[in-house]
Amino acid sequence: MAKISVIGSSSMDLVVTSSKRPGAGETVLGESFTTVPGGKGANQAVAAARLGADVTMIGRVGDDHLGQQILRNFEENHVHINYVKPVTHMESGTAHIVLAEGDNSIVVVKAANNEVTPAYVEEALDVIRSSDIVLIQQEIPAETIVYVSEICAKYQVPLLLNPAPAREVEESVIANAAYITPNEHEAAIMFKDMSLQEALRKYPNKLFVTEGSNGVRFFDGEQEVVVPTYKVEAVDTTGAGDTFNAAFAVALAEGKSLADSVKFANRAASLSVTKFGAQGGMPTRREVEEQL
Ligand code: RIB
Numbered sequence: 001m002a003k004i005s006v007i008g009s010s011s012m013d014l015v016v017t018s019s020k021r022p023g024a025g026e027t028v029l030g031e032s033f034t035t036v037p038g039g040k041g042a043n044q045a046v047a048a049a050r051l052g053a054d055v056t057m058i059g060r061v062g063d064d065h066l067g068q069q070i071l072r073n074f075e076e077n078h079v080h081i082n083y084v085k086p087v088t089h090m091e092s093g094t095a096h097i098v099l100a101e102g103d104n105s106i107v108v109v110k111a112a113n114n115e116v117t118p119a120y121v122e123e124a125l126d127v128i129r130s131s132d133i134v135l136i137q138q139e140i141p142a143e144t145i146v147y148v149s150e151i152c153a154k155y156q157v158p159l160l161l162n163p164a165p166a167r168e169v170e171e172s173v174i175a176n177a178a179y180i181t182p183n184e185h186e187a188a189i190m191f192k193d194m195s196l197q198e199a200l201r202k203y204p205n206k207l208f209v210t211e212g213s214n215g216v217r218f219f220d221g222e223q224e225v226v227v228p229t230y231k232v233e234a235v236d237t238t239g240a241g242d243t244f245n246a247a248f249a250v251a252l253a254e255g256k257s258l259a260d261s262v263k264f265a266n267r268a269a270s271l272s273v274t275k276f277g278a279q280g281g282m283p284t285r286r287e288v289e290e291q292l
Contacts, residue, residue, distance in 0.1 A: 001052065001053065001054045002048075002052075002053040002054065002132050002133070002249075002250050002253035002254050003053070003054045003130065003131050003132045003253070004045075004048050004053045004054065004055050004056070004131060004132065004133055004134070004135060004249055004250065004253060005055075005056050005058060005124070005127055005128050005131040005133075005134045005135070006041050006042075006044050006045040006048065006055060006056070006057050006058065006059075006134075006135045006136075006246075007041065007058045007059070007116065007121060007128075007134065007135070007136045007140070007144070007148055008039070008040055008041020008042070008044065008045075008057075008058075008059055008113075008116070008135070008136060008137045008139060008140055009039035009040055009041040009042065009059060009093055009108075009110065009113040009116070009137065009139035009140055010037075010039040010041060010042040010057065010059045010060070010061050010070050010074075010084060010092070010093065010112075010113065011037075011038050011039030011042065011070070011092065011093035011094055011095050011108065011113065011139075012035055012036075012037060012038065012039075012066040012069065012070060012092060012093070012094050012095070013035065013036050013037065013038030013039075013094075013095045013097050013238070013277070013278055014033070014035055014094055014095070014096050014097065015033070015034045015035070015036060015097045015099060015238075015277070016030040016031075016032065016033050016097070016098055016099070017030060017031045017032045017099045017100070018030040018031060018098060018099070018100045019031070019100065019101075020100055020101065021098055021100040021101055021105060022098075030098075034276075034277070035069075036276075036277040036278065036279065036280065037069065037070055037073040037278070037279055038095050038097075038238070038239070038277075038278040038279070039059075039070075039093055039095065039113070039139065040137040040138075040139050040162065040164060040241075040242055041057065041059050041113075041135075041136075041137055041139065041140070042057065042059065042070065042073075042074070043239050043242035043243070043246075043278050043279055043282075044135050044137070044162070044242045044245050044246040044249075045057040045074070045077075045079045045135075045246075046073070046074070046077045046079060046246075046279050046282060047239075047242055047243045047245075047246030047247065047268070047272070047279070047282045048135070048246040048247075048249060048250050049077050049078050049079045050077065050282050050283065050284050050285070051246065051247055051250045051268065051283075051284070051285045051288065052250065052285040053246075053249075053250045053253065054080075055078075055079045055080065056079070056080040056082070056083060056124070056127050056131075057074060057079050057080065057081055057083065057084050058083040058084070058116070058120075058121055058124045058127070058128075059083070059084050059113065059116055059140075060084065060085060060086070060087050060112045060113060060115045060116050060120070061084060061085075061086050061087070061092045061093075061112055062086065062087060062090050062091040062092035062093075062111060062112040063086040063087060063088045063089065063090065064091055064092055066091070066092035066094070067086050067092040067112070070084075070092060071084060073279075077279075083123065083124040083127065085120075086112075087112040087115045090111055090112045090115065091109075091111045091112065092111060092112050093108065093109060093110050093111045093112055093113040093139070094108075094109045094111065095107070095108045095109075096108075096109070097238060099236060099238075102234075103237065104236070104237065104238050106238075108139060108165070110139060110140075113139055113140055114140070114141060116140040116141065116144055117141060117143075117144060118143055118144050118146075118147035121144055121147060121148060122147075125151065128148070128151060128152070128155070128157065129151075129155045129157060131157055132157075132158075132253035133157070133158045133159075133160060133178075133249045133252060133253045134148065134152055134157055134158070134159050134160070135160050135162065135245060135246065135249050136148055136159065136160070136161055136162070137161075137162045137163075137164055137245075138162075138163055138164055138165055138166075138167055139165065142167070142170075145161070145169075145170075145173055146170055146172065146173055149161070149172065149173040149176035149177060150172075150176065152176060152177075152178075153175075153176040158178035158179070158252070159176060159177045159178055159179075160177070160178065160179040160180075160181065160245065160248065160249050160252070161173065161174075161177040161179070161180045161181070162181050162182075162241070162242075162245045163180060163181075163182045163186050163190055164182070164183070164186055164241060165186075166182075166185055166186040166189045166190075167189065168189060168190065168192075169190050174190075174203070177206070178206065179206060179208060179248070179252070180203065180206060180207050180208070181208045181209075181210060181241075181244070181245055181248065182207075182209060182210070183209065183210045183211070183212070183241065184196070184209060184210075184211055187199060187207075187209050196209065196217075197224070200217065200218060200219040200224060201219050203219070204218075204219045204220065204221040205218065205219070205220060205221060205258055207219070208248070208262065210241060210244060211226075212229075213229060213231075214226065214228075214229070215227050215228040215229045215266065216229070216244075216262050216265075216266060218258070218262070220258070220259075225259065227259060227262040227263055227266060228266070229266045229269070229270055230266060230267060230270035230291075231270075232270045232271070232273060232274055233274065234273040234274070235273065235274055235275055235276055235281070236273060236275065236276045236277060236280070236281070237273045238277065238278045239272055239277070239278030239279060239280075239281070239282065240269045240270075240272050240273050241269070242278065243265075243268050243269045243271075243272035243281075243282050243283075244265045244266065244268065244269035245265070246268075246282075247264055247265035247267075247268035247269065247288070248261050248262065248264075248265035250264075251264040251265060263292070264288065264292065267288050267291055267292050268282075268283055268288045271283040271287060271288065271291065
């Protein structure tokens with residue numbers, strides 16, 4: 001069983017559906033409002049656990065009722081939460097999501113996720129060191145990502161950096177990561193001084209650019225490869241990237257080849273969009289394998 005540590009955000013998603021996305025200064029009437037567990041870190045932890053991995057989440061929640069719901073959701077999905085400690089006098093992270101016109105818009109309020117600091121993560125050093133792979137995203141402080149990249153390099157634990165949401169990333173983090181999975185927009189911000197083709201060639205078998213319905217692009221040392229995705233009827237694309245990253249990590253930790261790992265991850269991500277909510281459609285191992 002693949003042993004995975006996820007270091008990242010845990011939030012509650014506050015989701016409204018509307019036929020129209022409001023413009024600046026505009027008010028529109030929506031159709032529904034739902035709260036569902038989310039946060040890129042938590043989503044990746046839950047997705048990896050559903051795919052059969054032994055997952056430890058390293059994160060924080062607020063000392064509030066949303067925090068309790070987030071913790072309960074981890075437990076229901078068999079994610080270890082010894083290192084998801086409530087922060088006193090601080091709210092849980094929230095993501096304010098509008099689903100309209102076939103896509104989402106998201107505003108994230110990090111709140112307790114700002115307390116996933118290097119000192120806090122250090123408490124989980126033993127778990128991190130004994131992981132087959134570590135997953136991290138960018139809804140936590142940048143200095144924590146630098147710190148985690150250093151300890152992963154020091155103890156030779158592969159680090160998968162999902163650089164979302166987009167921001168510039170330190171050279172040392174790029175060097176220390178084993179795998180980096182931006183979408184095209186995130187890649188353009190990370191590698192702003194070079195073209196996508198140059199970035200792919202600079203980081204063979206390390207940089208995997210997700211291109212939505214087009215598939216996933218990487219350079220295998222000899223040529224650019226695009227692993228196509230699967231066509232499905234999408235209900236909600238929220239969490240598709242998280243499912244991709246989790247499934248990619250699970251497959252890599254199990255020793256699958258890079259191309260097979262991307263294929264497995266594409267299949268899992270395509271299933272995830274067929275239901276509402278970031279975690280609603282995340283598939284089990286069996287569901288992915290039946291479809292492959
Ligand atoms: O990647 C999807 C996630 O991004 C949502 O669940 C939301 O919490 C935002 O952080």
